Amino acid sequence: MLEIRHLTKSYGDKVAVSDLSLSIAPGDIYGFIGHNGAGKTTTIKACCGILGFDAGEILIGGHSIKEEPMVCKKMLAYIPDEPALYEFLTGRQYLDFVADIYRIPKAKREEKIRGSAQAFEMQGALADTIDGYSHGMKQKLSIMAALLHEPKLMILDEPFVGLDPKAAHTVKQIMAQLCAEGGAIFFSTHVLEVAEKLCNKIAILKDGKLVVSGNTADVIGDASLEDVFLEEESDHV
Amino acid sequence: MFKTLLKINLKSLFSTMFRRKSAKKPGKTGGKAGRVLLALALSVYALGVMMISIGGLFSSLVMQSSGTLTEPRYYFSLLGILMFCLAFIGGVFSTKNLLFRARDNQLLLSMPIPPFQILASRVAVLLVLETIYTLLIALPAGFVWFRAAGFSLPLLLRLLLCTLLLLVFTAAVTGFFGWLLALLDTKFAKSEMIQSFLSLALLVGYMLVCFNMQNYVATLSANQDKISAGIRRALPLFDLYGQAVGGSLTAILGLAAAALLPFALICLLLSRSFLKLSTDKKATRHRTKLRAQSAPRTPRTALLVKEVRQFFSMPLYLLNCGFGCMMEVLMAVLMFFKRETILDMVSGIEFCDSRAAVPLIAIGFCITTINTPAVSLSLERKRIDPLRAMPLDAQSVYAAKLGTNLVIGLPTTIIGSLLTCVAMRLPALQTALITVCLCVTLVLISSIQLTANIMMPKFDALSDAVLIKQSGSVLVSMLLSFAVGLTLVALAFGLMTLLGTTGAFAVMIVLIGAVCAVFRHWFRHGAVRRYEEMSA
Numbered sequence: 001m002l003e004i005r006h007l008t009k010s011y012g013d014k015v016a017v018s019d020l021s022l023s024i025a026p027g028d029i030y031g032f033i034g035h036n037g038a039g040k041t042t043t044i045k046a047c048c049g050i051l052g053f054d055a056g057e058i059l060i061g062g063h064s065i066k067e068e069p070m071v072c073k074k075m076l077a078y079i080p081d082e083p084a085l086y087e088f089l090t091g092r093q094y095l096d097f098v099a100d101i102y103r104i105p106k107a108k109r110e111e112k113i114r115g116s117a118q119a120f121e122m123q124g125a126l127a128d129t130i131d132g133y134s135h136g137m138k139q140k141l142s143i144m145a146a147l148l149h150e151p152k153l154m155i156l157d158e159p160f161v162g163l164d165p166k167a168a169h170t171v172k173q174i175m176a177q178l179c180a181e182g183g184a185i186f187f188s189t190h191v192l193e194v195a196e197k198l199c200n201k202i203a204i205l206k207d208g209k210l211v212v213s214g215n216t217a218d219v220i221g222d223a224s225l226e227d228v229f230l231e232e233e234s235d236h237v
Numbered sequence: 238m239f240k241t242l243l244k245i246n247l248k249s250l251f252s253t254m255f256r257r258k259s260a261k262k263p264g265k266t267g268g269k270a271g272r273v274l275l276a277l278a279l280s281v282y283a284l285g286v287m288m289i290s291i292g293g294l295f296s297s298l299v300m301q302s303s304g305t306l307t308e309p310r311y312y313f314s315l316l317g318i319l320m321f322c323l324a325f326i327g328g329v330f331s332t333k334n335l336l337f338r339a340r341d342n343q344l345l346l347s348m349p350i351p352p353f354q355i356l357a358s359r360v361a362v363l364l365v366l367e368t369i370y371t372l373l374i375a376l377p378a379g380f381v382w383f384r385a386a387g388f389s390l391p392l393l394l395r396l397l398l399c400t401l402l403l404l405v406f407t408a409a410v411t412g413f414f415g416w417l418l419a420l421l422d423t424k425f426a427k428s429e430m431i432q433s434f435l436s437l438a439l440l441v442g443y444m445l446v447c448f449n450m451q452n453y454v455a456t457l458s459a460n461q462d463k464i465s466a467g468i469r470r471a472l473p474l475f476d477l478y479g480q481a482v483g484g485s486l487t488a489i490l491g492l493a494a495a496a497l498l499p500f501a502l503i504c505l506l507l508s509r510s511f512l513k514l515s516t517d518k519k520a521t522r523h524r525t526k527l528r529a530q531s532a533p534r535t536p537r538t539a540l541l542v543k544e545v546r547q548f549f550s551m552p553l554y555l556l557n558c559g560f561g562c563m564m565e566v567l568m569a570v571l572m573f574f575k576r577e578t579i580l581d582m583v584s585g586i587e588f589c590d591s592r593a594a595v596p597l598i599a600i601g602f603c604i605t606t607i608n609t610p611a612v613s614l615s616l617e618r619k620r621i622d623p624l625r626a627m628p629l630d631a632q633s634v635y636a637a638k639l640g641t642n643l644v645i646g647l648p649t650t651i652i653g654s655l656l657t658c659v660a661m662r663l664p665a666l667q668t669a670l671i672t673v674c675l676c677v678t679l680v681l682i683s684s685i686q687l688t689a690n691i692m693m694p695k696f697d698a699l700s701d702a703v704l705i706k707q708s709g710s711v712l713v714s715m716l717l718s719f720a721v722g723l724t725l726v727a728l729a730f731g732l733m734t735l736l737g738t739t740g741a742f743a744v745m746i747v748l749i750g751a752v753c754a755v756f757r758h759w760f761r762h763g764a765v766r767r768y769e770e771m772s773a
Contacts, residue, residue: 022646048626048771070628084619084773086543088550096530101627106532127528142623152413 001026002047007056009042016042017208020056024153024186024201027179031216032188033229034205040188044157047186048078048233058155066196074102077146081157083107085136091126091133091141095148102149109148115142120168125178129147135162143171147198156187160194172198196225204232242350243360248364250336279716283374286719291500294376297454299385301461310466313396314479315457316378317403318472324370324407324604326439328363330432330553331702332415335359335366336507337515339699346516356511358505364408371407375400399481399492406496409503416507419514436556437563438627496514503536536629540637545644547616548609554616557705559645561606565653568599572660580661589733593742596671598730600650604679607646610687611711613638613706615695630766634762635687642683650679670742677698677724677749682718684756689714691764696773725749 004026009017017039024030034040045051047058049069058065059073085094098111111210117123120140130138139162146154154175160168175185175198189195195202196216202225203213211232212219220228284422298315299307322363336359345355379396383389446453469476476497480488534542548554572595573578583598584592617624624634654675658668693710705711723747732741 040443045622045772048622050622050625052769062360070630073626076626078623079617080622084623086547088621089546092529097539097543098627100530100534101536101629102532103536109533110529120722169668 001061002030002155002186003026003057003059004043004047004214005057005059005162006044007046007053007058008054009039009046015208016023017053019203020205020208020210022203022210023211024184026182026184029175029185029199030187030203031180031199032205032223033192033195033201033202034188035233038205039208040110040205041157042208044078044186044188048076049073049074049153050078055152074149074154076155077104077151077161079142079146080156082226083135083142083162084131085138085141087131088129090129091122094130094141095126095145098145098215099148104149110128113144116147119143121173122168136164136167139163139204140167143174147174151178154183154184154185154187156185158189159187160189160191192225192229194218204229206233210222239354239358242345242354242362247389255331256311274714279362279713281714282492283712287373288377291374294454295378295381298457299381303619306627307461308465309382309386309392309483310476311468312382312479313399313482314465314468314472314475316374317399317475317478318401318468319378320371320374320403321410322477323374323408324404325411327370328367328407328411329414329439330418330436330556331366331700331706332363332411333418334553334700334702335363336412337416337511338420339515340623345734348514352511353508355757356504356508357371360507363412364404364690365735367382367404367407367411371400371404376563376684395484395489396482396627399478399489400520402481402492402496403478405500408642409496410498412503412507416510416514418504420510423514431550432446436552441563451688469543487603502639506754527625528641528661537633537640538637540629540633541640541644544609544613544637544641547613548641548645551705553702553705554612558609558612559607561603562645564603564606565600566656567651568603569653569656569660572599572657573731576660588736589730589741592661592663593667593671593733593738594726594730595661596675598726600653600657600675604646604650604675604714604723607642607679607682608686608711608718609642609645610683610692611714612708613641613704614690614771615698615710616701617710618696618698621694621771621773623773631765632761634768635691635764638690639680639683639687639760642686643679644681645687646679647676650675667742670739670746674745674749677746677753678722680753681749681756682721684753684760685721686714686718688756688764689717691767694770694771 002022004020004022008015009022020039020043022030032040034044042051045055047065048061048063049072049124052066054218061075063075064072073235086097089097095113096109099113113126117126120228122137122140122144125133125137130141133141139159143159159171163171163186179185199216201214202216202219204211204219212228216225219225221229258758295312295316298312301307336356339359346352359413375396379393383393418432425431465476468479474492477488477492477495481492505569548559579595580592584593585591586594614621647699651672654672655668658671663671693708693713695708695710698704698708729741729745732744736744
């Protein structure tokens, strides 16, 4: 579903991501772990077509993000680390805006909005303008909007920040459901426990370089993900 | 601590005027030097134009009709009133955001910094902003006075001291209104409507003054005694300012008390409510009914609707970028009531039909002040990333930005042009041609403004107010629009002389249309690459 091949991205003299290769298959929940500034967000933004890159290739469903960005973007949903919403719109207006961009028919959007509003307990808030929402509510609305067009690939940057336990649980359920239906999830997180429990594959990035990747069980073995992460961090100092 | 905070605030204020330094590409020395030179040239041009026009106004006031020098008390009272008005109108709506709604509020309040210091640094920035507005008037007015009356060092020192005191008073009044607007935000969900209404009222007042400026100047010059007495009665503070600059020690002391006391009281009020107002949530509209959209829209229409909603939801955006729309209608109405006066004003134009020049100059000038595309891209802020992750091409995004300006500007341009042409009693064909010409001019000016924003996007400004009022793209596009407007007027005169009115406007339409086509090509090619590099 997502194929990153020898991705390299620099900012001036600083190499943010160096020769990174990853493969995320349908049904995968792929956790992307690394210290601050390791290059996670750069990789994620490159995968979504937000950032260009110097070398390598990114394929989504077999299509190059560089050559066919529109085809790729129709398949994916991106949720940034901080909810970036149009605060002058009401929740409902925002969802309609996103639905219009993805050309979702009326009946389908009604059904999706009703379902996700119920799941995230947002029915009462959708009539209010977003500027009055809490951080968690904004994050929920971001996720609701991302799910509207039934993406094949979800790319999330720190999706659990600001969510209450129930909403976090709902997100995990949705992620599992999307993967069960043949979709794929690629997300960055600092919450190692969540990654360990939720992901079937994990990659650890350090200073822009991939230090370990593979099936979660193979990567952590008998240890915990925290132990593996700290060990990899210290090994590569 | 205070110094550091002030430095950050000032840096943020001035950095908005320039393009963000990119971490992606090392800057070329030539490019940097070019940008500095361009910024300098534009600043000199803008300041020059403003100061020359303000200097012209004061030149009419410095001498009485009898040929004797105006009474200093009167001259400086008027200067004080004008300085106060400009600084107040310029600062009042951004003060709320500056003091209470800065995006680094939570960060700073979480640090071991006394809130009073955060507030003090912001009040200092407010003073800096007001100093800039004040200097725009004080410098040419002072120059005109010293040229007419001869230079005097004591008077210069008194002028500096008293202007500083007046600045403090202005900051107190502006600060009070900023506090009031912030308070309204927390109490009423519809506070933005109140602010829009206030903005509109100020705008109407400002325009009335501009339209009647010549009459006012003549009245001010001819009735010095009466007006001076009126100022003494109704606006004693400004009379005090006039007396103080004139040399009265008692007046200086009185002015100091009148300025410093309210300032101290406002500082006390602000410091007492700073924490509450800067952390309280804005009152929101709780709607009882959830309204779904009646029918799906195309992506381009959805983007356009979103842009238009943003325009009408932000009073500051509406006031600053939609200023010209209202001017167009008022200008057209004015043409009916002041037809003869206006025809007299343009009667000097003998080489072509001066009546046809009126709509071009009047409505054309208004068009240059309808400038949403100059800032709408920057207003995406962090939302530019999710927007770029959506299946939207650059042209669609640009079309929505451009379209917004046309949606808000075209109806008033057409109404304004038609009314002006009817008022000038122009034939139907010329009316149609002039109207079409003004409409394509709006497209051209919008394209220039959007280009400025594409070249100088700014996604990380501390407040929308700063972005809308003084970001680099806004300043550059404003100056470029004026320059293009003047060029078009000159071109129209030339063509009218050569081809007659009908032919000239037909050629103008073709020429402007051709330039618009060049911009369209740039939005589809060169500007697409710019869009692909945009990221918060």
